[in-house]
Amino acid sequence: MGKKVRRIGVMTSGGDSPGMNAAIRAVVRTCAYYHTDCVGYYRGFQGMINGESVSLNARSVRNTINLGGTILQSARSKEFMTEEGRAKAAANLREADVDAMVLIGGDGTFRGGQVFSKEHNIPIIGVPGTIDNDINGTNFTIGYxxxxxxxxxxxxxxxxxxxxxxxxxxxxxxxxxxxxxxxxxxxxxxxxxxxxxxxxxxxxxxxxxxxxxxxxxxxxxxxxxxxxxxxxxxxxxxxxxxxxxxxxxxxxxxxxxxxxxGGRPSCFDRVLASRLSVRAVELLLDGKRGLMVGMINNDIESCNLDEALKGKHTINKDLLRISEILST
Amino acid sequence: MGKKVRRIGVMTSGGDSPGMNAAIRAVVRTCAYYHTDCVGYYRGFQGMINGESVSLNARSVRNTINLGGTILQSARSKEFMTEEGRAKAAANLREADVDAMVLIGGDGTFRGGQVFSKEHNIPIIGVPGTIDNDINGTNFTIGYxxxxxxxxxxxxxxxxxxxxxxxxxxxxxxxxxxxxxxxxxxxxxxxxxxxxxxxxxxxxxxxxxxxxxxxxxxxxxxxxxxxxxxxxxxxxxxxxxxxxxxxxxxxxxxxxxxxxxGGRPSCFDRVLASRLSVRAVELLLDGKRGLMVGMINNDIESCNLDEALKGKHTINKDLLRISEILST
Amino acid sequence: MGKKVRRIGVMTSGGDSPGMNAAIRAVVRTCAYYHTDCVGYYRGFQGMINGESVSLNARSVRNTINLGGTILQSARSKEFMTEEGRAKAAANLREADVDAMVLIGGDGTFRGGQVFSKEHNIPIIGVPGTIDNDINGTNFTIGYxxxxxxxxxxxxxxxxxxxxxxxxxxxxxxxxxxxxxxxxxxxxxxxxxxxxxxxxxxxxxxxxxxxxxxxxxxxxxxxxxxxxxxxxxxxxxxxxxxxxxxxxxxxxxxxxxxxxxGGRPSCFDRVLASRLSVRAVELLLDGKRGLMVGMINNDIESCNLDEALKGKHTINKDLLRISEILST
Amino acid sequence: MGKKVRRIGVMTSGGDSPGMNAAIRAVVRTCAYYHTDCVGYYRGFQGMINGESVSLNARSVRNTINLGGTILQSARSKEFMTEEGRAKAAANLREADVDAMVLIGGDGTFRGGQVFSKEHNIPIIGVPGTIDNDINGTNFTIGYxxxxxxxxxxxxxxxxxxxxxxxxxxxxxxxxxxxxxxxxxxxxxxxxxxxxxxxxxxxxxxxxxxxxxxxxxxxxxxxxxxxxxxxxxxxxxxxxxxxxxxxxxxxxxxxxxxxxxGGRPSCFDRVLASRLSVRAVELLLDGKRGLMVGMINNDIESCNLDEALKGKHTINKDLLRISEILST
Known part of the structure; x- marks a missing residue:
């Protein structure tokens, strides 16, 4: 399905969450490991529209795994909600020879990404990064x-x-x-x-x-x-x-x-971000697209992004009962 | 001036601050070291009025130095602002053979304590505990x-x-x-x-x-x-x-x-609370009263409580200049 | 299978781990919720042998969920490895009308518990508490x-x-x-x-x-x-x-x-300890025994203790590969 | 004494300590505030010998105040103990038009700095940065x-x-x-x-x-x-x-x-580092040299470096007595 992926873009979008830098680092290092170019876009979709990017190699992300926030910054982009905006972004990616994108963010990010991917035939993989843990297809989101x-x-x-x-x-x-x-x-x-x-x-x-x-x-x-x-x-x-x-x-x-x-990510979030992002890059290199990576029962899995977006990850209501018992 | 101190009371009053437990512990252990009885009053002046007290020995305060809040609790007491209230407190102390009090708190605590001490001829020493650091006679207050x-x-x-x-x-x-x-x-x-x-x-x-x-x-x-x-x-x-x-x-x-x-007190606050409170007890045992202990230039000193209450500890305005330079 | 459980004992054994207090608290509060008596034994099996116990009610465990270590203390007991030792423990439990035990610890604890349970027909449920995470039947152990x-x-x-x-x-x-x-x-x-x-x-x-x-x-x-x-x-x-x-x-x-x-337990460990321990008590009240509770795919499950002890929880070797990629 | 200072160098030397980055930042920002150039030397004296330097402006040090370690790195230099080594360093500074140096480190750093300063008539000011707190002329060193x-x-x-x-x-x-x-x-x-x-x-x-x-x-x-x-x-x-x-x-x-x-510096260390370093630059701009800045009784003071190096900051032995009382 389509040409071989030789250059991968990565961005963070939506509210920032601790571990996003661990995710970026893992995307960059995995690209380096597989001799694939990596380009970071600043401020999410808006940076893709504006062509604000930076070439990233293995050393670019040293000493970032422990930092809160996102070194690629994040933003909400109204322009990306328009066809014109998305077309600009696609043109920028094409010009920069970026073949595929890893999107780190929440369901808003993935929704925008899916529209974009289908309009312009650019493969994307979603990595769930949000403190809210409200995304289907994974037990845990990065930062939660x-x-x-x-x-x-x-x-x-x-x-x-x-x-x-x-x-x-x-x-x-x-x-x-x-x-x-x-x-x-x-x-x-x-x-x-x-x-x-x-x-x-x-x-x-x-x-x-x-x-x-x-x-x-x-x-x-x-x-x-x-x-x-x-x-x-x-x-x-x-x-x-x-x-x-x-x-x-x-x-x-x-x-x-x-x-x-904010804050330094926990070990759990760093390992989760690392594992998810390694898989995201490997899936793209393997010709896959339109997927979200997630952790299910301690294993890294992937699911269809459209499926993931259909519902919401629901809470375990038994916890309300636990809470009542424990506040005896 | 007056009889030998054989039993010392201790209480915390005003807003709680991290390190108050380290202060209580040091009062209790110093009393034990000098073979002097120690009694804790709950909820500050209100507990003195209600006679809510607990006998404290060296083991009573184990594993408390690292806890935030105050194990003796704190409260504001309107009743203590009345002569009747203070008379009840004094009667309780006399009945319990408590000869002197260590008051851990801020300037409100010390003001009330001074009125009480003079009315009823009960020696007090103040230990400055508040996160606000606004007390004269010490570079630092406990919790700041x-x-x-x-x-x-x-x-x-x-x-x-x-x-x-x-x-x-x-x-x-x-x-x-x-x-x-x-x-x-x-x-x-x-x-x-x-x-x-x-x-x-x-x-x-x-x-x-x-x-x-x-x-x-x-x-x-x-x-x-x-x-x-x-x-x-x-x-x-x-x-x-x-x-x-x-x-x-x-x-x-x-x-x-x-x-x-709240929170676990810093090492600085634990050491400060310990040093101030050892001195407070030693001063009482030495027949002193009406003083506040403080840290000046890294040494423990004491000053007259009435003097301490005359003004406010003022900020170093040079810090505003530093801030301006550093936000260049 | 056997008489109704009216009084439950709880103990911690083996190396202490953060979250053990959250587990004890949940055992105690769940007993209180179901109007069942709860008795804590100090220092693990040794305290059961010595009959060192304390009656625990809902208020006994206030302000403990955030503490490291174990308020019931822990110890290794050579005496419990002997038939005589275990017989003493069983006699103590019978005398105190303790019908069943919740054992919080690692595989050594569970092994000893199983021998004891079978010899003396006393129901036990195991709650996995160890920082090593090396226990079968749960994705995560308390403290890890x-x-x-x-x-x-x-x-x-x-x-x-x-x-x-x-x-x-x-x-x-x-x-x-x-x-x-x-x-x-x-x-x-x-x-x-x-x-x-x-x-x-x-x-x-x-x-x-x-x-x-x-x-x-x-x-x-x-x-x-x-x-x-x-x-x-x-x-x-x-x-x-x-x-x-x-x-x-x-x-x-x-x-x-x-x-x-040591240290304050993470939120994850507190919730894990709480959920596992609520279930442990409920299983005993439900007439179950010889089980270990565990978390599998974010749900609380239970498995046969003998099965759990047959093998070791094994690491995911794919993490070695992830590590190699990320250290590029 | 000598020409006006237009370009200031800064380095860190000896064991790293938390707050060194806050000190570097304050040197850089104070230079910017006074429209003075600032140059950072890597790895202490060795970087001065090797001419490994970087031009620093106010933006270079953004988001560093909270980082442990030192962005300029540190090292021990045997070569700087030789006349030849120091001559090379002096030549590099002259070539780079660096008129004066701020040295952040401990007594070894200051001793080497004083020899260098006198041999080559280059003004220096010392900022005490070490976790050991063993330096005369200041109540507290940065990182302690x-x-x-x-x-x-x-x-x-x-x-x-x-x-x-x-x-x-x-x-x-x-x-x-x-x-x-x-x-x-x-x-x-x-x-x-x-x-x-x-x-x-x-x-x-x-x-x-x-x-x-x-x-x-x-x-x-x-x-x-x-x-x-x-x-x-x-x-x-x-x-x-x-x-x-x-x-x-x-x-x-x-x-x-x-x-x-290591670790994020405490607020105390950040403020201390900031205040000391602002003063260090201001002293150099004011034509001063051969001094160490320190905090005495909460104020920033300076003393002669040779004096500071004559003895060691001694512990307060009363603390041993306090410790004995409190372990009652």
Whole structure:
């Protein structure tokens, strides 16, 4: 299917996530290992449109495996949503003799990539990089494990103060559409309650649970709230609501915000990024295209990108039950 | 002046800070070393009023030096602001044969303690524990160094995203009245600008500086804002203002919040807490009272509590100049 | 099969690993949730023999999920290897009305547990807790993920010096029989070479590889060596050997040692420990015995303990290939 | 004295220490601020001899303040100990129009620098960068605070295992001639005993102390040993000696090694490095030379380099007393 791949492009797109540099490094080194040229495009699709690129060899990526963020930078590109934009990008790739692309990012990145690939017959492989872990076809996305550790470390700190002052803390974590981060960090940090987009248990249940735990002798509590929770109240309103209804609680709010995206990647994310990206390059060299690489049951697999984009990776609802048991 | 000290009480009050447990441990162990009884009061002045206490021996404080928060908990007490409240506390101490108190906290704690001490002729020594570093008579307060590291580590993470996306981040840090945290973390994290309560350089200067740095080729920037900054705008309004006036910036806000109070204390804070608290007990055993211990030029000193409370520890304004030079 | 379980014992045995406390906590809280008594035995089998136990309720385990080590302590017990020792333990359990045990530990723990269980007809369930990850029937053991992060963080620090001084560092990591830690941290830390017990590639290959990487422009390198590597040389002899044969390298050695066992558990290990231990208790309450719980493909499963002990969890040798590609 | 300084060179020498990059950055940015050229020399004196240099502007040092190690690398140079070597270095500087040098390093660096400066009439200013904190004329050297935190964090981890297994750990830390690291981390990590080069209390005292603490109910202990301790036994021999004499102890050894030099600098070290280096450049621009900058009582001061080199910064022996009290 098409000509032999001699030069591979790589870019990162969407929100940055820890381990993206480990992924870039693995793409570059695997190209070097197979004597294939490698070109990095800056700022995702926008850099492809603008032709902002850099030639990358094995030494270009030294001492990057441990860095957060992405050395190729990331951006959202409205221009790439137009046919003209994508045509410019394709022309740039052709002119630079780039035969195929590795796209590191989330589902928005892959969706744009698929349209582009089909319009211009340029092979792509997707590498799932996002802290949200909401992508089908892989147990874990790059950056998710690091984000979990960052959140749990932050809540551990907040718990020091919560315990010292007998306070209730509402901690908002990332996750507009998916509760992966909230659910796992809630269990990992020993939260009393966890509010996620996928399951609205209602405000009454929250009050009940907090009152019960107070009676059970707990003097401080943490509630982890996903950005996209469906209670109809934001995290500040939630705290107010609880203060009004359970006046014995001195409720406070912390919004963890952007610290969740950055930081040195965990070992898990570095190894995951490395394994996925080696495979991505090998698939391209093997003539494959339109696939996403993923980790399933500890093995690296690949699946059709269109299939991956059909649904969302869903949370394991049994974790809600685990959380309830553990907050006894 | 008065009878020999045979039993010493210890409590923590005000906002908790990392290293308070190292201070408690040092009070307890020093008492044990000098064969003096030690009693811990829970929740600061309120626990003294309620008579909520625990007898502490050398083993009671094992494996606590590395814990954030305070095992004696902390609270604010309105009742202690009344004569009746303080009289109850004094009666409890007398009944428990507690001859003197070590108070670990900030200036509010010391002010209350001085009134109490004079009314009831109970010797006290203050140990400065607060992340704000705003106390006269010591170069450093317990918890301040840890808080600086927590903030800088958080901003390092935010910078990963800022650099990856060419963004401007406003990061709010603690410090209602004092700019110590903002100033030092601003320099430590390489911030473009630092806004502190002590010095209002005006919004025009902020815009000028950001515009200049953009022209100088900087693509991302961090502005560290103290809670108590005097621009007249909160951190969200500041970000809006900059977006309106410098539309090329994609400005975001992160409020670090309560993660700044918690966490494992740094070595510096553990050693500081240990040295100050050993001295506090030794001073009481030596018949001294009404003093605060502090670290001056790396030595442990003591000063009159009333003197310490007369003014505020002021920032070194030369650091603003350093910051300006380094954000060139 | 046998009487209803009304009181469950829990213990930790073998080398401690981060997350053991999260496992204990989950056992205790799950018992509380199902209104079942819970008893902790100190120091593993030895505490069962000595009858050193503590009654545990939901509040006993507060603020422990984030602690390294094990609050129930661990020990090796020669006495438990004798029939008399095990008989004493069984008598103690019977006297205390403990109907079943949850054993948290590695394969040595499970082997001893199985003998005991069959001799005295006491149901047990095993929860895999060891940093070595060498247990069949689970993708991950509790503590392994944290140990990977600890090692990678340490090597990141060593790399700072290696890069600054153009040095070659040999870093010895734990793993007497299994190369899981070496292999994954080697990839995660970007090591040049990885020496593991499972695969002896020979010293010539090591010299070749180091010489090639020097010629390719690398000025510093890390070699990760598993304790149990099969080169026939220990890590210090390896460094000497390389210095003699490749005199341009200034080779140094660091043995990471016991820091690998400790530390706050990662979020992954906390969630893993929680999920496994909830299931362990539920299985016992459900009348099951002689099983080990494990995580397979992100789900909690259980397998027969005798089956689990038949073989060893084997490394994925494809990771050696990945490592070779990435050190290009 | 001599011509106006228009181009300043900067280098790092001796063992690397965290914060050296913050120092380089501050030298570079301060030069830029004062419209002065800045040239970096690689690998310390050896790079000056070889003329291995790089022109540095404000953007060259972006995103370096948080990195361990030194981007200019470091090395020891035998050639610089010869007149010929120094003459070559001087010739290179003259040819490159470098008028003055900022030397970042320890006393060996400053000693070599002073000989060079006097022979060739090239102004130098020393910036104290070493984890050992053994330099006169400053309360703190760059990297020392970070090293303390690294060591304490490592011992915290070891303590998890020590407590879980009732073990005695001997932990060797850096410090061949000075006990600063051992003394402060020993207090910060709650060690039972601390062995330093400056004070040999004898092996009997060690045994006495360990036996006493065992009787007092301690079940695990940490002994921190400085590399240069004067017991006449290395850390492994010490452990053997204790095992023979106190057989109830299961004594283990960990040598922390090179992890102590690396890692992200603490906020303290970043601010210290920044303040010292701004001053170093300002002194050169002001016509000063032969000085070392230092922090005394929280202020930046300077002293004569020859004076600084006359003695060693000595430990505060009162800390030994504090340690004894706290290990009660």
């Amino acid at each position: 494990d690091t984000a979990l550790n960052t959140v749990v470390e932050a809540i551990d700190k907040i718990r020091d103060t919560a315990s010292s002052h007998n306070r209730l803390f509402f901690v908002e974590v990332m996750g507009r559409d998916a509760g992966f981060i909230a659910l796992n960090t809630g269990i990992g940090a020993g939260a009393e309650e966890i509010l996620i987009p996928e399951e609205n248990l209602g405000l009454d249940r929250l009050l009940d649970s907090l009152e019960r735990s107070r009676r059970a002798g707990k003097t401080s509590s943490i509630v982890v709230v996903s950005e996209g929770d469906k209670t109809g109240k934001n995290v500040f309103q939630l705290a107010e609501y609880v203060k009004e209804n359970l006046p014995f609680y001195d409720a406070r709010v912390t919004v963890l915000g952007h610290i969740q995206r | 160094d840890t808080a600086l590291n927590t903030v800088v580590e958080a901003i390092d993470k935010i910078r990963d995203t800022a650099s990856s996306h060419n963004r401007l981040f406003f990061v709010e840090v603690m410090g209602r009245d004092a700019g110590f945290i903002a100033l030092n973390t601003g320099i430590g994290a390489g911030a473009e600008e630092i806004l502190i309560p002590e010095e209002n350089l005006g919004l025009d200067r902020l815009l000028d500086s950001l515009e200049r740095s953009r022209r100088a080729g900087k693509t991302s920037s961090i502005v560290v804002v103290s809670e108590g900054d005097k621009t007249g705008k909160n951190v969200f309004q500041l970000a809006e203002y900059v977006k309106e006036n410098l539309p090329f910036y994609d400005a975001r806000v992160t409020v670090l919040g309560h993660i700044q109070r | 993920d944290t140990a990977l992060n600890t090692v990678v963080e340490a090597i990141d620090k060593i790399r700072d010096t290696a890069s600054s001084h153009n040095r070659l560092f040999f870093v010895e990591v734990m793993g007497r029989d299994a190369g899981f830690i070496a292999l994954n941290t080697g990839i995660g830390a970007g090591a040049e070479e990885i020496l593991i017990p499972e695969e002896n590639l020979g010293l010539d290959r090591l010299l070749d590889s180091l010489e090639r990487s020097r010629r390719a422009g690398k000025t510093s390198s890390i070699v990760v060596v598993s304790e149990g590597d099969k080169t026939g040389k220990n890590v210090f002899q390896l460094a000497e050997y390389v210095k003699e044969n490749l005199p341009f390298y200034d080779a140094r050695v660091t043995v990471l040692g016991h820091i690998q066992r | 605070d970070t090293a303390l935190n690294t060591v304490v964090e490592a011992i915290d981890k070891i303590r998890d295992t020590a407590s879980s297994h009732n073990r005695l750990f001997f932990v060797e830390v850096m410090g061949r001639d000075a006990g600063f690291i051992a003394l402060n981390t020993g207090i910060g990590a709650g060690a039972e005993e601390i062995l330093i080069p400056e004070e040999n209390l004898g092996l009997d005292r060690l045994l006495d102390s360990l036996e006493r603490s065992r009787r007092a109910g301690k079940t695990s202990s940490i002994v921190v040993v400085s590399e240069g301790d004067k017991t006449g036994k290395n850390v492994f021999q010490l452990a053997e000696y204790v095992k023979e004499n106190l057989p109830f102890y299961d004594a283990r050894v960990t040598v922390l090694g090179h992890i102590q030099r």
